Amino acid sequence: MTVTLRQLRYFKALVEAGHFGIAAERMHVSQPALSVQIKELELTLGDRLVERLPREIRLTPRGRAVLARTERILTEVTELESAARRDGPDAVIRLGVIPTVAPYLLPAVFEDLAARGQVRLQLREAQTATLTAELLDGRLDALLMAQPDRDPRLAAQPLFEDRFLLAGTAPRLARVAARIEHLRPALLDPDDLLLLDEGHCLADQALEVCGLDRNALRVDLGAASLATLCRLVAADHGLTLLPELALASECAASPEIALRRFETPEPRRVLALVRRAGAADEPWVRDLADLLTRAGRRVQTAAAQRA
Incomplete structure (x- = not known):
């Protein structure tokens, strides 16, 4: 399996929301669908990224390191998309x-x-x-x-x-x-x-x-x-x-x-x-x-x- 941008966006949304249900609402998907993507990301990276508590989630040390890289990657992707749109004939x-x-x-x-x-x-x-x-x-x-x-x-x-x-x-x-x-x-x-x-x-x-x-x-x-x-x-x-x-x-x-x-x-x-x-x-x-x-x-x- 490979890491996908969808997984990274869901992971970032989960960290910001602090809760699977809230993150799923913000990303306009079901909670099980978001949970599956996070689990697949953890399997791909070979480590747990979040601790699943009754009312919230908490980042693991590995999760904190992945979050920092995730934010850099998503920022670069956003800039790439924006540049492509601005460089076109109808920029x-x-x-x-x-x-x-x-x-x-x-x-x-x-x-x-x-x-x-x-x-x-x-x-x-x-x-x-x-x-x-x-x-x-x-x-x-x-x-x-x-x-x-x-x-x-x-x-x-x-x-x-x-x-x-x-x-x-x-x-x-x-x-x-x-x-x-x-x-x-x-x-x-x-x-x-x-x-x-x-x-x-x-x-x-x-x-x-x-x-x-x-x-x-x-x-x-x-x-x-x-x-x-x-x-x-x-x-x-x-x-x-x-x-x-x-x-x-x-x-x-x-x-x-x-x-x-x-x-x-x-x-x-x-x-x-x-x-x-x-x-x-x-x-x-x-x-x-x-x-x-x-x-x-x-x-x-x-x-x-x-x-």
Whole structure:
């Protein structure tokens, strides 16, 4: 018998799930079918890979060594499949984009694509955790997102900085100005602050720069989109941190919104092009990074004229 990619994928899924039943569901097969493949893999390699406990599995020393090789092999296979698809005459780059970037940057990106035709994109908009999982599984080629924390599975190329401004109605901002002469995020009243739902990296970044825990907020809206949040701010229900990238679009949609810049150093996020660690440095990566950076700077130039 020989080791198959199916067996390796099932083995990796089993380790990640920690349970045969859960792994079988994730791989869309029956539990007996997955169990047979794992047993055949163990027979081929001549050793047990997992200890079968009542409620979980545990890797054996041999299993840990095989897992490390399995991950390297599957990564190489994913890269091979992606390269073959991208090198064809109808090559398309599958790009994931977070929701607090997609509606504000993509129109400018497609404007450049129409003019230059450097790369063809297939887009996927979702929250950071979902996109990261799909990138690691090979369903996406790259992500446009806030630069992630250090993760050995990911490689991030910084593109540009996106500064945060304080958004609210003019009267509410005037009250803030009367209380805070030199505006810094940590000086904001948590009772005034409105943020996106958990799972949005923008909400996590806003909490971090303000030095807050979500439990400290008087109103936890669970707003699903930045557009919804801005409508609430325009109706004078509170304040929010608005990324410069979204400024022109959201202020045009809600003219009641006024803005105030923070003192230097201004709070910001770094947007990055993220790929799987160890992926080949292909020409499209540089072209896409340049395209996204140019589009971002153009949107920010337009935003600077408003605030």
